[in-house]
Amino acid sequence: MTQPRTYRAVGLTLRKSPVGEADIISSLYTREHGKLDVLARGARRLTSKLMGHFEPLTLVRLSIARGRTLDTVAEAEVVNAFPDVKSDYASVARGLHVAELVDGFSASSSSNPLVLDLALQTLRVIGSQPAVGDGELSSDLPLRYFDLRILNLSGFMPELFQCVECGAELEPELHRYAAGAGGALCSDCIPDDVAVRPLSLDALKVLRLLHRTGSVDQLPNLNMPATVHAEVSALCTETVQYWLDRQLRSQAFIDATKFA
Template sequence: MRPERARTYQTEGIILNRRDWGEADRLITLFTPEYGKLRVVAVSARKPTTRKSGHLELFTRGRFVLARGRTFDKLTQAQTLDYFEGVRRDLARIGQAGMLCELVDRFFEEADAAPAVYDLLHNALLALNSGDPGDLVLLHFQMHLFDLVGYRPALHECVVCGEPVAPVAQFISVELGGVVCPTCRQRLREEEGAAAEQLVRPLSLNALKVLRFLQTAPWPRVRKLRLPDDVREEVRTLLELWATHHLERGLRSGRFLREVEAWYDAKKKP
């Protein structure tokens, strides 16, 4: 149960989103350990003379003083605790940080307290900021977020027959929630016909191993992984599909990140 909010209260938080509100205000989406997701109004935050604007950048972690309001609480004071300067110097890391925040924003309704998710997000931003492999930060974050919000992929038993999964290439279904063994996949093809091709997709043995490792290993071990490009792309695509399916919409930050990566790849070509 989340604590009750006094008329004026303080909280630590990470800024997930912000947008213009009215003539000079901003509507800020905070994710906090005590109160979950909050949407608050920063009055006059867009005025050149305000002192708050520098503390209200996306994915900044700060300490905020808030006052209860009728529709939205009002942000009266802000102090930056971590600006994540290392993230902001790299366009790809900005995109990755944006995707971390968008996932949390989309998966949570307002006032759903989730301190474990707050810690997961904070630690992922710290890892990005320190220069750890950004693609691994994002993959590890997504696997653990799915676990915490109740969408953990089943990777050790077939979701159709319940038998343990053999160490060979398998299949996986986002809709069914995990790995489908070759025998059950064949049965689904016989029963569902062409629809089974959309329901179940191939999963290489290497990708299955990586998914299991991401799901169970702590970050200090995951950060040492060196993934072949094809395996990284297979895992990345699957986790994006997993998020899209459960959110019932695509991720803006995912599209942005791929555009940034394509731009970097184009610059590398002679």
């Protein structure tokens, strides 16, 4: 049976690349078809009916025509442009962290609606936060929740309750953590050939709390010391970078502009 020439999809735009004189290739994560690259012809022209629909972090409903190499957008409608996320550069950087991880952890044409729901929920929470003042670290907590949830949905959730080497239940004391070994380690185990870092009890408790929280909008208002926050951020970033096998560009930007 031949496939229909057009199909519909609802997806979050992750990034866009200009091609040709006025075209855009947009990368989206869609509920129906997973990650898709589509060609939006003429979308950079001021008078194009597609203009403005493919800015990153926009939820769009599309009608798409199948093509030989790239599918082409026939119609587009913005469902949610997340204007609150785009209202200040710090929120933009956090939103793009979400987009970068969805892009990095998803394979082409493999759909997991839970990933899209998680990304949309996280963007709503980022948008609902007040504009970030310099050094206001607590607003990064939804991103750390997002990091752990997308690791979980992708099958890379770090172990936080037992030693990944010997399987012993972790006692309430100073532990160690190795992203390459798969999570927390007891004080007796030293795996070979992986980078190991100290893991404070407070940081372990925060990670477990994030793991147990059902949804990003149910995150408690944690009043934790900046050192614990920095440790949790470093652990999550290290784990994500280990599995993606590259540096996170958006996180480097968030760090660089935090105290700018």
